[in-house]
Amino acid sequence: MAEGIINDLSEVVKTLARYVENGFTIQSLEQKRESIVLSKPDASKFTPLKRLDSYSEKLVAVDCSTRTLKRAHNWGIYMLRTAHALVENREVDWGYKEKLTVLIGPSYVRRNTLRNLRLEVESEAALDLSERLDSNDYILLDGASYFGEKKGFQVSLYEKCKKKDVYLLAFSKQSPTLHDEYGRDFQAAVQLIAPRSLWVYHPVRKANLNEHLYGDISIVKLCEESPRVFRCDIMKYLTDRKIVEVLSPLTAVSEDPRCLGYPVPLWLAHEFSTTSDSKLLYYHELVETLLKEAGIYNKLSREELACSFADELHSIRYPFEREVIEYV
Numbered sequence: 001m002a003e004g005i006i007n008d009l010s011e012v013v014k015t016l017a018r019y020v021e022n023g024f025t026i027q028s029l030e031q032k033r034e035s036i037v038l039s040k041p042d043a044s045k046f047t048p049l050k051r052l053d054s055y056s057e058k059l060v061a062v063d064c065s066t067r068t069l070k071r072a073h074n075w076g077i078y079m080l081r082t083a084h085a086l087v088e089n090r091e092v093d094w095g096y097k098e099k100l101t102v103l104i105g106p107s108y109v110r111r112n113t114l115r116n117l118r119l120e121v122e123s124e125a126a127l128d129l130s131e132r133l134d135s136n137d138y139i140l141l142d143g144a145s146y147f148g149e150k151k152g153f154q155v156s157l158y159e160k161c162k163k164k165d166v167y168l169l170a171f172s173k174q175s176p177t178l179h180d181e182y183g184r185d186f187q188a189a190v191q192l193i194a195p196r197s198l199w200v201y202h203p204v205r206k207a208n209l210n211e212h213l214y215g216d217i218s219i220v221k222l223c224e225e226s227p228r229v230f231r232c233d234i235m236k237y238l239t240d241r242k243i244v245e246v247l248s249p250l251t252a253v254s255e256d257p258r259c260l261g262y263p264v265p266l267w268l269a270h271e272f273s274t275t276s277d278s279k280l281l282y283y284h285e286l287v288e289t290l291l292k293e294a295g296i297y298n299k300l301s302r303e304e305l306a307c308s309f310a311d312e313l314h315s316i317r318y319p320f321e322r323e324v325i326e327y328v
Contacts (some may be wrong), residue, residue: 042235083272145215145233222254
């Protein structure tokens with residue numbers, strides 16, 4: 001077992017022991033969410049992209065998954081698995097890191113903390129991988145281009161990519177905050193007036209560093225055969241050059257049938273971040289053993305029972321067998 005996991009397990013037991021002894025203070029938390037963007041679709045903002053069959057640049061993607069090992073109303077034990085995929089000339093180099101953590105507090109507090117933790121570990125992974133990249137190589141992030149203020153990616157990642165002239169882009173699997181002038185889904189509204197070929201719709205909204213939005217929001221269609229389009233945030237330092245030249249190489253990695261229209265490095269990173277149920281069960285049993293040795297298992301197990309009846313009604317024995325959507 002990795003030394004980091006051993007240290008994580010020790011911290012989990014210590015934190016829960018303090019909770020059993022002292023409880024915790026309930027505090028209100030202002031939930032900061034991405035602001036709603038209202039925009040009227042404008043046909044003049046479409047620019048055709050060039051379809052490429054091959055590419056020579058390195059493309060790095062990072063993603064982090066969260067799985068719940070144990071959960072009660074006031075605490076949760078989670079596994080974070082951060083994975084990366086480095087694609088070069090259609091060869092894939094990949095790796096991952098795992099971390100166990102315990103969070104104390106109500107569910108909405110833990111949900112926001114987990115999101116921040118994911119962004120932190122993804123930023124650290126991307127920073128490490130940037131050492132292997134050259135000018136015009138790519139780093140693809142999963143999510144919107146919010147940096148800093150403890151609610152986004154690390155600003156140091158943005159500055160490092162800017163200094164090395166690495167193309168840093170942020171793709172969102174979905175973007176429910178984008179709406180047309182009537183409040184309807186903006187991505188769907190744009191498709192209704194879009195050309196049939198490959199394109200970028202830019203900008204939906206310009207970058208605003210004062211609001212921690214470090215990239216221009218755009219919508220891209222990277223595969224003509226795919227019905228899907230995606231939000232792509234283009235970092236501010238890239239917007240003074242030809243957007244077509246920045247985005248067109250991604251068409252060569254967006255025709256994989258497993259994720260048609262979506263850059264395959266991001267799909268691979270997402271897949272590599274998946275932890276098997278057998279491994280989760282191993283950690284689950286290991287945590288229980290350590291809690292029993294610490295003499296706090298009985299009290300904590302009663303708290304688990306207090307919030308797990310709904311799972312039992314659906315024949316769910318372990319929290320990771322059916323993740324609550326707020327933790328995904």
